[in-house]
Amino acid sequence: MAGLSQKISREVEIIPRDVSFEVATKQVPRYWFNDDPWSTHWMNALFSVVPVGERFICHTFADQLKKIKDPSIHKATLGLIRQERLHAREHAVMNETLSGFGVPLEDAEAILGKVLDVFKKYMSDETKLGFAAISEHFTASLSEVMFDNLELWDETELEIAAMMYWHFVEETEHKSVAFDVLMDRRSDDSDLGTYALRMATAGLSMGLFLPLIHGIWLYFVWKDGQLTNVRSAFKSFKSLMFGAAVVPKMFLTKTLPYIKPSFHPWDIDNRAHVAAWKTVYEETGDPLLAFTALREWHAKHGSYKPTIKQAATV
Structure with a gap:
């Protein structure tokens, strides 16, 4: 399995696609994710850490x-x-738009920035690589869950959904790079030592960032005056925690394979899940058309069952 996974990692071409979504110039709804406050603020919490996290x-x-x-x-x-x-x-541009609704994204960015400044100052290069590897595994896991649950985006502005799936496709495309760099840098060290580094950074990352993201979520909900919106809270928890189960899958189910000593990110070969997007984007350079092609593929080959609103376009 490891040999096949490493072969795949060498076959997948990492293509930077300079896409501009211009979301700041559009009328983005205040509750842009499924027209729901709690669900939107969960996504806002993820968005808040993207620019500073990606720069790290x-x-x-x-x-x-x-x-x-x-x-x-x-x-x-x-x-x-x-x-x-x-x-x-692109996420910095999106965050500027969201800040216009009073979402205190700068507070969340400041907190994460301070945490990462500590990492930069006190952690060794290989420890930082360990954190990068587990972070990239989290984003790849989130992407995989979102490919399996496209219906979550049926009520979302098309350009925002297209932006997110451009990001998910590219996170899938480069999902093994951080891990491969860590293994390359540790190639002269013992397997046990490398595994210990992986587990230590994974455990610390889970213990730090899982509460941080969800604390930011509740902070955003509170600042928006939605903390007592029980209907929205129920809708959000039903979808994110139980229905699509985005959070348990991202941080638990999809994380468990990382514990295996023989783990490699391409042990889960989901290249077919993104192939339609990549083909159409290469032909047209249009991420909206590529997103439509992705939905069509998953409607035919995956578990995606579009809502009535989207069924006419799939």
Whole structure:
């Protein structure tokens, strides 16, 4: 399995796609995610940490470029850095729009920025790589869950959904790069030592960022005066925690394979889940058309059952 997964990681081309969604110039609804306050603020909590988090990833791997031994991993790392810079740019624009609704995104960015400043100052390069590897596993897991639950976005503004799935596709595309860099840098060390580093950084990351994201979520809900909106809270928990179960799958079910000593991100080969998006984008350069093609593929081959609103377009 490990040999096949490593082969896939060398076959997947990391392509930076310079996409501009111009969401700041559009009328984005206040509750843009399924017209629901609690659900929207959960996504806002994720959005709040994207720009600063992606920049941390870029800096971490830029510092490692000269130390990577494997030329194919070096090339993939360059692709990852370029993709993450574009993700940070587009999410920063989206965050400016959300801040216009009074969402205190700058508070969340400041908190995460202070945490990452501590990482940069006190942690070794290989420890930072361990954090980057588990962080990229979380984003790849979130992407995988979202591919399995496209219906979550049926009531969301098309351009925002297209932006998110551009991000999910590219997170899937480069999902093994951080892990491969860590393994490359640790190639002269013992397997046990590398595994211990992986588990330590995974445990600390879970213990730190899972409460942080959900604390930010509740903070946003409170600042918006929606803390007593029981209907919205129920709708959000039903979807995120139980129905689509985004949170349990992202942080638990999808994380469990990471514990295996033989784990590799491409042990789950979901290239087919993003192939339709990539094909149409390569032909048209249009992320909205690519997102439509992605929905069509999943409606035919996956578990996606579009709502009445979306059924006519799929």
